[in-house]
Amino acid sequence: MRFVSFSTLDGRVKGYGLIKGQGVIDLSKRVGDRWPTLDAIIADNALQTLTADAENLPVDYALSDIQFEVPLTHPGKILCVGVNYPNRNAEYKDNQVAADYPSLFVRFPESLTGHLQPLLRPAESEQLDYEGEIVIVIGKAGRRIAQNDAMDHIAAITLGNEGTVRDWVRHSKFNVTQGKNFYHSGAIGPWLVPFTHAAQLNDIHLATYVNGELRQNDRTSNMTFSFAWIIAYVSTFIPLNPGDIIFTGTPTGAGARFEPPIWLKPGDVIEVQAEGIGTLRNVVRDEG
Structure with a gap:
């Protein structure tokens, strides 16, 4: 359903x-x-x-x-996990070993748009990029949730394009907030699929296409930090509540990692697909 x-x-x-x-x-x-x-x-x-x-x-x-429209009208916390698939750490080419804990950051509701709605490239930058992800919606409140119980806290699953303005995530040494929150630079949807059992998430195919070309291609079983681990970890420092949303990370293959980088431009079609969930589709348009 x-x-x-x-x-x-x-x-x-x-x-x-x-x-x-x-x-x-x-x-x-x-x-x-x-x-x-x-x-x-x-x-x-x-x-x-x-x-x-x-x-x-x-x-x-x-x-x-x-x-x-965006599935949840007034979502709670929107949390995002970075560097959570194989080779993502190597993509950064900074000679640093993979971290023991995930990168985490937040998005604001206004930064997201719905299925088949325009993904906006801001006037301030041409470096708009895509990141296809599985998104989980929390349905049961909890604090310090055990991993064994974590999946019981998921109400629904959907898809996200965690759109990023790359030069703006590097405006400061430790801060990516600006580049992750341009108005309607990302998308979520097209719908919510009720979560009933672990097989809906544990080993499903996730892919991102740009103009029909496969750019990102992986399986959730390869995630560095599992869905249960993410829920347990996040709920350690902040309670999770119904309506909270977690973007769980993107596979290798974003436009920034090409030589030279391939940024999104007006008219580009981005499709994020996952087994059992569907396809989230957006077309890029210049803002204004």
Whole structure:
């Protein structure tokens, strides 16, 4: 099942629903009084309930009549893991050994856009880059979560393009915040897939294509820090709450690592794909 936040092209409806075939069942008009957004459903641990109740309902809109929005309207913390696949450390060519702990940084909600919406290249730089990732959505609160229990805290999974303005991540010695947070420089979606068992994540294929060319290609079983490890580690220093989002790292092959680098330009199509989740697709456009 795939849950989506959407708006109709005529602007009259903004809500959430369930993908069915080539259409959307509008759940917000049916249960919106109880759960006004997908965020509320996550907070109430109700994805599985809605799946069982809604699968026989009729479609309200064709996919061609909606715009995909960012799945969570008001996400909690947006945490991102860096350097988490084989060869990613070597890509930096700084002669440093791989770290014992992951690089972590944050994104702000305004830095992300939805499926099929433009990925914006800012006027301040031409060095916009892509990073395809698996994204997990926390559904159960916890602090100092044990690895053995960590997967029980995931409510849903989705995809992310952790778009990065490369020269701006090097404006200061230890700070990447600026280059990771340009307005609509990244994307998330297209939908939320309820998480029910470890096989949905433990060894799935993750790939990123730019204009149909395969650029990133790996499996989650190769991650340096597993999904359970990330949840346990992060929850050591900060509580995790329903609606928190974690981008779990990107494979080798980003544009910055080519010789010379290959930056995204207007008209480029980026597709992030993963088994059992789907495809997140965006086209680059210059901001403004």
